[in-house]
Amino acid sequence: MNYTRLILSRFGGLGDMVMLTPLLRGIKILYPHVKLTVVGHPNARDIMTRCPFVDEYFTYDKSLHDTLFLIRKLWRSDFVYLMDTLYRISTVYAMARIKVRVGLPHKRKKFLTHYLSVKPWMNYAFEPVVYASFLKDATGIDVMQLPDWDRFYFPEANDEEKERVQALLKGYMQMEEGYIVCSLETGGWQKDWLIEYWQALFESLKDFGKKVIVVGSAPNRFKNVSFSNNVIDLRGKTNLLETGYVIDNAELLINCCSFPVHIANAMNTPVIGLYGSQPDYRCRPQRIYKSIYSKAPCAPCDMMFESSGRCDHPYCMDSITPEIVMNCVKKFYDEGMPLGDNNLKLIYKEKMPSELKREI
Numbered sequence: 257m258n259y260t261r262l263i264l265s266r267f268g269g270l271g272d273m274v275m276l277t278p279l280l281r282g283i284k285i286l287y288p289h290v291k292l293t294v295v296g297h298p299n300a301r302d303i304m305t306r307c308p309f310v311d312e313y314f315t316y317d318k319s320l321h322d323t324l325f326l327i328r329k330l331w332r333s334d335f336v337y338l339m340d341t342l343y344r345i346s347t348v349y350a351m352a353r354i355k356v357r358v359g360l361p362h363k364r365k366k367f368l369t370h371y372l373s374v375k376p377w378m379n380y381a382f383e384p385v386v387y388a389s390f391l392k393d394a395t396g397i398d399v400m401q402l403p404d405w406d407r408f409y410f411p412e413a414n415d416e417e418k419e420r421v422q423a424l425l426k427g428y429m430q431m432e433e434g435y436i437v438c439s440l441e442t443g444g445w446q447k448d449w450l451i452e453y454w455q456a457l458f459e460s461l462k463d464f465g466k467k468v469i470v471v472g473s474a475p476n477r478f479k480n481v482s483f484s485n486n487v488i489d490l491r492g493k494t495n496l497l498e499t500g501y502v503i504d505n506a507e508l509l510i511n512c513c514s515f516p517v518h519i520a521n522a523m524n525t526p527v528i529g530l531y532g533s534q535p536d537y538r539c540r541p542q543r544i545y546k547s548i549y550s551k552a553p554c555a556p557c558d559m560m561f562e563s564s565g566r567c568d569h570p571y572c573m574d575s576i577t578p579e580i581v582m583n584c585v586k587k588f589y590d591e592g593m594p595l596g597d598n599n600l601k602l603i604y605k606e607k608m609p610s611e612l613k614r615e616i
Contacts, residue, residue: 261291262395263336263354265345267316269443270496273300274518275384276339277409279391280309282399295326295345302496306411318344327352337394338368339387358394370394382406383538406542408522413501421498428488429467436461437506439472440491442514446533446570449512451478456578457510462486464585469506471499471516507593510581512573513539526595528584532572533557545596546584550575
């Protein structure tokens with residue numbers, strides 16, 4: 257590998273950016289002198305600029321200013337790996353005359369120099385494994401050869417951020433007290449649990465003697481919600497790194513498939529994950545105490561490359577009741593609050609159709 261600069265282009269959710277960190281670490285371990293640039297959304301700036309494996313992070317919002325800025329900054333770079341199927345950013349890399357532009361062709365074939373192809377097993381693999389496999393195909397860099405390669409990274413909050421969180425909690429609790437963290441809204445309402453279920457769970461946790469901190473951005477779908485008095489609502493009051501600090505000090509995270517799950521995984525905080533339309537075998541973290549997935553016959557429906565569509569009301573999430581989750585919580589504490597085993601498998605054969613199993 258004779259590139260002096262590698263560009264990874266990733267426009268996804270915040271959880272996607274955390275799932276990118278094993279690749280960033282692996283590239284830097286194997287090729288420490290390569291300049292590593294990441295291009296993504298502005299909302300991931302705090303994560304990427306404080307990631308020790310990233311040399312520079314550029315954002316793109318489709319404006320003329322950002323287009324010209326990227327063309328100038330990336331002019332005639334060696335290589336870019338496009339980790340999504342966006343069209344417009346691929347034209348920017350072409351205009352910047354980047355020598356090797358690799359990605360899934362989708363609708364942008366003429367702007368790429370090399371094409372990646374989807375393998376059937378990828379619908380049944382943990383997402384970072386898919387990222388890493390494409391990286392190997394594109395560059396020859398095999399981060400999966402490294403021991404414990406799949407560990408996530410999330411930046412630690414600085415002292416000022418930690419003090420701000422402690423000030424927000426003053427009068428309610430101390431960070432040293434045991435508590436559980438949840439976030440109520442995901443990036444898509446189809447993955448959300450019913451608010452009535454959250455409220456019932458919080459009441460059960462109150463009876464169980466546990467306080468709850470609710471984190472996340474300012475509420476969008478679940479506004480003006482009444483919580484039991486064991487709940488501290490920090491939605492919209494903490495930045496990304498402060499949210500990480502809250503999760504890092506928690507005993508447990510209970511969450512649907514969203515960004516906080518991946519922070520918890522990076523921080524070694526145990527997770528109880530709730531999965532309906534989203535495949536738990538593709539999105540659950542490597543180390544998870546319990547993955548509670550819907551038994552609905554149509555779940556999961558959101559496959560990575562061949563989605564069958566989503567229903568208007570995902571009753572798959574309704575089938576995961578507060579009683580099911582609370583029983584899992586009690587078992588977690590009875591067992592001494594274990595982190596959970598490493599569940600990483602290259603291919604999740606137990607979920608794979610028999611015809612694919614024969615190909616592996």
